[in-house]
Amino acid sequence: MMELGLMAIGAGLAIGLAAIATAIAQAKIGAAGIGALIEKPELIGRILILLVIPETLVILGFVTAVIILSTPR
Amino acid sequence: MIIKMSKVSVIGPHSLLQEIMAYIYEAGVLHIETPPEYVKDTPYIRKLTLSLEQKNEMAELERVLALARRTLNTIKPLYIRVHSGDIPGSIQHDFFKQHSITNKHEEIGTTEAKASIERISISVDNLNQEIKEIEQQLSLYTRYEKILNSLSPLMELIPESPFRDYTGITLYKRESPLPLLEEAIQRVTDGRYEIFKKDVDEELMACVVVYPKEFAPEIKRLFHMENISELRMPADLADMPLMEALRTIMQKKDELPLDMKGLENTLKQLAFEKYDEFIRCFNIIEERLRQMEIFSALYGTKDTFYLCGWIPEKSTHPFIDNIRKRFNDMVIIRILTPARTEIEITPVLLSNPGVIRPFEALTRFLALPKYGTFDPTPLLAMFFPVFFGLILGDMGYGMIIFLVSFFVRWRWRGNETIRDMSSVLMLSSLFTIFFGVIFGELFGDLGRYIGLHHYIDRSVALIPFLIFSIIIGGLHISLGLLIGVIISFKRREANEAIVRILKMFFVFSIFGAAAAASGLLPGGLLRIMVLLAIGIIAALFFLEKWIAPFDAIKLIVNILSYARIMGFGAASIFLASIANRLTAMPRSIVLGIIIGIFFHIINLVVGVYAPAIQTLRLHYVEFFDKFFYPGGVEYKPFGRGRKVVI
Structure with a gap:
C-alpha cells in the first residue's frame, strides 16, 4: 500500500513539476510573443511554434507518470 | 508543389x-x-x-x-x-x-472613380458627423435627466404669469441649507415667495423658487453670495427661461434617439x-x-x-x-x-491539386518555402488528418466536427480562409471517425455502454500506444531527414546532406538499440547499435563541431515529442469519460443530461483545438525542421489582383 502511495506521489510530481516548468516558460514566451504580434501580426505562425515548444516538458512528464504507474509491483 | x-x-x-x-x-x-x-x-x-x-x-x-x-x-x-x-x-x-445590378463590370476611369469615392466619403462623413453631434447632445441631456425627472412635476404646479419669475436650484441634503435659505428669501421678498422641492436622490434635492419678477436681481445675488448652485442649462438653451428650457430638453430627449436612428438607417442604406x-x-x-x-x-x-x-x-x-x-x-x-x-529571391507560387490545396494555408501560416526547395503541403495533407484523428479518435466528436465544418464551409463559402480551414477539419474529422471505430470510442466510453466493439482500448493500453506514437515519430522524422538529404543534394549542399544522412542512421541505431534491448532483435545487436550511435555522434562532431551532441539529443527529444499523440489522446478519452460519469451523478435525469452535454461541448472544443495545435506543432517544429527552408518571396504578378492558377 505504502509503495502504491509513493508511486502515485512520484507520478504526480513528475507531471506537476513539468507542468509548472512549462507554464513558467509559456508565460514568458507568450508575453513576448504578444508584444511581437502587435508590431508584426504576420509572425503569428512562428510565435505559435515558440509558444508550444515548452509543452514537450509536460508531455515528457506525463509519459514518466504513465511509466511509473504502469511499472509492475 | x-x-x-x-x-x-x-x-x-x-x-x-x-x-x-x-x-x-x-x-x-x-x-x-x-x-x-x-x-x-x-x-x-x-x-x-x-x-x-x-x-x-x-x-x-x-x-x-x-x-x-x-x-x-x-x-x-x-x-x-x-x-x-x-x-x-x-x-x-x-x-x-x-x-447584383452594380456587379456588372462596366469600366470607369480613374477620374470618375476618384469623384465617386469623394462623393460617397463626403456623404458618409457628413452622416457620421451628424450622428456624433446627436450623441454628444444626448450625453449632455442625460446628465440633466435625474434633475429633470424631479423638477418636471414641480413645474406643472407653477401657474404661468408674466409677473412671476422662478429659479431652479440644487441643494445637498446633508448640508441642510433649506431653512436658512428660506429665511433669507423671506427677508428679500418680504414673504412673497414659494419653494417647491423634490428629492433627486439620496444626496441631492431639486428646488424651484418662485418670486415676483421685481425681486429677481436680489434673489440671484443672494444665491451667488450663499454659494447656492443654480441650475445651469446647456449652452444652446442658456438664453431660454428655465421652464421653456426644461420642456425643450425633455422634448429633445425623446426626439434625438429617433433622429439618430434615422441617420443610422440612412448610413446603412x-x-x-x-x-x-x-x-x-x-x-x-x-x-x-x-x-x-x-x-x-x-x-x-x-x-x-x-x-x-x-x-x-x-x-x-x-x-x-x-x-x-x-x-x-x-x-x-x-x-x-x-x-x-x-x-x-525567385518568387514562390504554390500549386497543389484540389484536396491538398486547403492545406497550403497551413504551410503559409508558418512561412513560404524558398524557391528550389520542397513544398511540404502534400505531406501536411497526408499526415495532419491522420495525427488529428489519432489524437481525438472518437466517432461522436468526429461526426459533429464533420457536420459543423461542412455547414461552416457552405455558409461562408465566399471566404477563402474559412473555406480552407473547414475543408481541413472535414478531412481530419473523417480520420477521427475512422480511429474512433478502431478505438471503439463514441463520446468517450459511452460506446462501451451500448456494446460498441473496440479493436484497441487506448485508455488501458497506454504503454503500447506510447510506443506506437514514438515509432510514428521515428518514421516521420526519418522521412523528413530523407527529404532534407534530397533537397541538400539539389541545392549542392554536400555537407548538409551528409549531416542529414548521419542523423537518419542515428535514428535507426537508436530504434535498433531499443528493439534489441526489448528482445525484438537479437540481444547481441544492442552493443553494435550503441557503438553505431556513438560513432555517428563522433562523425557529426567533425562536421558540426560542438553542436553535434546537442543535435543528437534534440533528435531524440524530437522523436519523444510524438508521445503527445498518446498523451493528448489519453487526455481526450479521460475527459470524455469524466463527462459521462458526471452525467450519471445527479438524481435528476434532465440535470444529468444537461451537465453531460455541457462537459462534452467543452471537451469537443478542447478536442478540436488541442489536436490541431499539437499536430501543427509536430509538423512545424519536429518535421519541417529537417528539410524546410522558410523565407520564400511571395509571387505577386503585376495585374488586376487576379489569382494565377496553374
Whole structure:
C-alpha cells in the first residue's frame, strides 16, 4: 500500500513539476510573443511554434507518470 | 508543389512603355522586380523618373486612397452585417438587388472613380458627423435627466404669469441649507415667495423658487453670495427661461434617439447601395497607384526602358509570343538564365491539386518555402488528418466536427480562409471517425455502454500506444531527414546532406538499440547499435563541431515529442469519460443530461483545438525542421489582383 502511495506521489510530481516548468516558460514566451504580434501580426505562425515548444516538458512528464504507474509491483 | 519560374527581360522604346505596361497588366502573370545590379551599373542606364505631373497624380491618388480606407472602415462593417443577417429584411432585399445590378463590370476611369469615392466619403462623413453631434447632445441631456425627472412635476404646479419669475436650484441634503435659505428669501421678498422641492436622490434635492419678477436681481445675488448652485442649462438653451428650457430638453430627449436612428438607417442604406461601387472605385485607384509605383521602379536609357521579372514557366511562351505578335520588333523580350544566387529571391507560387490545396494555408501560416526547395503541403495533407484523428479518435466528436465544418464551409463559402480551414477539419474529422471505430470510442466510453466493439482500448493500453506514437515519430522524422538529404543534394549542399544522412542512421541505431534491448532483435545487436550511435555522434562532431551532441539529443527529444499523440489522446478519452460519469451523478435525469452535454461541448472544443495545435506543432517544429527552408518571396504578378492558377 505504502509503495502504491509513493508511486502515485512520484507520478504526480513528475507531471506537476513539468507542468509548472512549462507554464513558467509559456508565460514568458507568450508575453513576448504578444508584444511581437502587435508590431508584426504576420509572425503569428512562428510565435505559435515558440509558444508550444515548452509543452514537450509536460508531455515528457506525463509519459514518466504513465511509466511509473504502469511499472509492475 | 512549387511552380517553376522563368526570368524574362523586356526592352522597348519609351513611346511604347504605357502600352506595354497596360498589356502586362492585363496578362497579370509577370512578377516585376528591380533589375539586377549589373544592369543598374551599365553606363547610360538610370532609374526612370516620373514627370512632375505624374508625381502630382500619385500624391493625389494616395490622398484619395487614404480617404477611401477611412470610409471603408465605416461602411465595411455594415456590409458584413448583411451577411450575418443583422439587417432588417427590406433593406437586405434592396441591397442584394443593388448588389447584383452594380456587379456588372462596366469600366470607369480613374477620374470618375476618384469623384465617386469623394462623393460617397463626403456623404458618409457628413452622416457620421451628424450622428456624433446627436450623441454628444444626448450625453449632455442625460446628465440633466435625474434633475429633470424631479423638477418636471414641480413645474406643472407653477401657474404661468408674466409677473412671476422662478429659479431652479440644487441643494445637498446633508448640508441642510433649506431653512436658512428660506429665511433669507423671506427677508428679500418680504414673504412673497414659494419653494417647491423634490428629492433627486439620496444626496441631492431639486428646488424651484418662485418670486415676483421685481425681486429677481436680489434673489440671484443672494444665491451667488450663499454659494447656492443654480441650475445651469446647456449652452444652446442658456438664453431660454428655465421652464421653456426644461420642456425643450425633455422634448429633445425623446426626439434625438429617433433622429439618430434615422441617420443610422440612412448610413446603412448608403453603405448597402454604394458598397459595391465604392469597392470597384477603390480597386481602380489602388491599381492605378500600383501601376505608377511600378513605373517609378523602372530603369532605362534616354530613349528606352528595361524591366525584368518572373513568370510561371507554363505561361512564359504564350506571354512572349503575344508580346512579339503585338509589338513586332519594337520590343525585345528574352528569357534570362538566373544566376545561382538568384534562387533566394525567385518568387514562390504554390500549386497543389484540389484536396491538398486547403492545406497550403497551413504551410503559409508558418512561412513560404524558398524557391528550389520542397513544398511540404502534400505531406501536411497526408499526415495532419491522420495525427488529428489519432489524437481525438472518437466517432461522436468526429461526426459533429464533420457536420459543423461542412455547414461552416457552405455558409461562408465566399471566404477563402474559412473555406480552407473547414475543408481541413472535414478531412481530419473523417480520420477521427475512422480511429474512433478502431478505438471503439463514441463520446468517450459511452460506446462501451451500448456494446460498441473496440479493436484497441487506448485508455488501458497506454504503454503500447506510447510506443506506437514514438515509432510514428521515428518514421516521420526519418522521412523528413530523407527529404532534407534530397533537397541538400539539389541545392549542392554536400555537407548538409551528409549531416542529414548521419542523423537518419542515428535514428535507426537508436530504434535498433531499443528493439534489441526489448528482445525484438537479437540481444547481441544492442552493443553494435550503441557503438553505431556513438560513432555517428563522433562523425557529426567533425562536421558540426560542438553542436553535434546537442543535435543528437534534440533528435531524440524530437522523436519523444510524438508521445503527445498518446498523451493528448489519453487526455481526450479521460475527459470524455469524466463527462459521462458526471452525467450519471445527479438524481435528476434532465440535470444529468444537461451537465453531460455541457462537459462534452467543452471537451469537443478542447478536442478540436488541442489536436490541431499539437499536430501543427509536430509538423512545424519536429518535421519541417529537417528539410524546410522558410523565407520564400511571395509571387505577386503585376495585374488586376487576379489569382494565377496553374
